Amino acid sequence: MVTASDMHSLAQLRSGQLADTTRLKLSENLDEFPAEIYSLTDTLEVLDLSGNRLRDLPDDLHRFSKLKILFASDNQFEHLPEGLGRCVSLTMVGFKHNRIRTISPTCLPPNIRWLILTDNCIEQLPDNFGERRQLEKLMLAGNRLTELPRSINQLDKLGLLRISANQLQQFPDQLLDLPKLAWLAFAGNPFCPAHEAHNDIITISHEQLTVGEVLGRGASGLISKAHWSAAADTAPAGTAQEFAIKVFHGGITSDGYPQDELDACLSIAPHPNLVTALAQVHNPNGLLMKLIPDDYRNLGQPPSLDSCTRDTFSLQQSCSRELADGLIQQMTSLVEHLEAARLCHGDLYAHNTLINNDGHLLFGDFGAASRYHNLNTEQQAGIRRIERRALEYFVEDVESLIRK
Structure with missing residues (x-):
């Protein structure tokens, strides 16, 4: 992925410093596609325009003949730009966290492999969606889909699908016969079961913990070391006092709702190979888990x-x-x-x-x-x-x- 350290500027483009570059990342509060980018039509392979105020992209994007990857997350798009559909080299497209409502039957690149439309307002996919037969990864969590098109059963290369946090009334049966689908997330839809109370799990307040160094950051929250002084009195016998705590944030992730992750973690019984929750944490919501030894x-x-x-x-x-x-x-x-x-x-x-x-x-x-x-x-x-x-x-x- 393009990182923050790869950030460029329009001033660099205008001065010729970026001549013949293959990767470009611009975030300058842009509200229209900069004409200066056309100086890279023969070389540009990765374009990241995330974090601007863009509402559309030009119809002649196909002029960028080598463009393989396009990111435009965190903008103000209300539709997927029509110009994408003529970009034959484009295989990865990301429009996460926009306002996209509509996807036309002709706006998807013909050879797309990886499509990210997480956290938008999409209510319907086009009937011909399954014609994009090269699609392998499809991220649709956090939209307003009520059903999937029947043609999705043509996506015989699709391996990963995220349809969590939508408005699907029924489980999409057309997914069951996809020959390569292996990683599927669908929680947070009306057809899914309600969360359980999990009264059998200890509940503690965040105030009972002393939170230490950060151990990791995931899509749904932050994992840190934590000391629980009351563990000797409250936790199962033999439990240590140093733990890991995962604190969930409130937004939609690429996988769905954090509260569905919390419910799943609390619904599974312990197993020797499973990182198991020891307690629920409130204010803010989180999970207390055993601290994994450093040699893992x-x-x-x-x-x-x-x-x-x-x-x-x-x-x-x-x-x-x-x-x-x-x-x-x-x-x-x-x-x-x-x-x-x-x-x-x-x-x-x-x-x-x-x-x-x-x-x-x-x-x-x-x-x-x-x-x-x-x-x-x-x-x-x-x-x-x-x-x-x-x-x-x-x-x-x-x-x-x-x-x-």
Whole structure:
């Protein structure tokens, strides 16, 4: 991704400092597409116009013949620009957090692989949406969709789909036969079950904790060290007094509503390979969890722009046959545990998996999790097939690391 350190300016463009550049990031409170960008029609591959006040893009974007990636999040678009549909090299488009209501039948790039429309106002997708057969990753959480077009069953390369936090009245059955769909999030829709009270989980106030150093930042919240002085009196016997706390923010994430993540975390029983919640935290809402020891590390890295839906691994990574078998066995046991609880994790990836030097696996991050016990038998079986496909990909990735 383009980062803040890659920021450019119109002044640099005008002076010729950016001649022949392949990547451009502009955030200068722009309300129209700067003509100066046309000086890069022959070289530009990545364009990031996020954080401006743009409402439209020119119809002749196809002049940027090498443009592969376009970000325009945090603007004021009310429709997806028509000019995108003629950009044959464009494979990744991101218009997160705009005001988009409409998507025309002709505005989608013909070879798009990755489409991000999180947190908009989209009520309907065009009937021909499924004609974009190269689509692999589709982010639609936080819109106003009431149904998905029937043609979506043509997306035979779609691997990851986020439709959480919409207005879907029924589970979209056309998803169940997609041959590569493996990572699905659908919580926060009218057809989903109501949240449970979780009265069996201890509830404490944030004021009872002393919060320390930040351990990580996720899409839904901040994870920090925390000291709970009352743990000896309140927590299960043998529980340490130092923990990790995840405090949820209130906005919609790429996976959906944080409150659905909280509900999922509290709905699953403990498992030896699961990062399990010990207590609910109120004011602000959060989860208290065991502090993961320092010797645990991520098994993989997130997908790249090229790999799209599949995890990446360093060239130095390797493991023995024995370690691989152990990791696969542990993850399979965990998936069976989730199936018994009728909970779809939705993000079963090596980059969400922690392992230590003894080969013990820990798994968490329920941001994309969805409960499905209220659905019919066929739908439940289909969701389990989707999650098992993610497990198959996990197995492929682990086995690819075995030392030859």
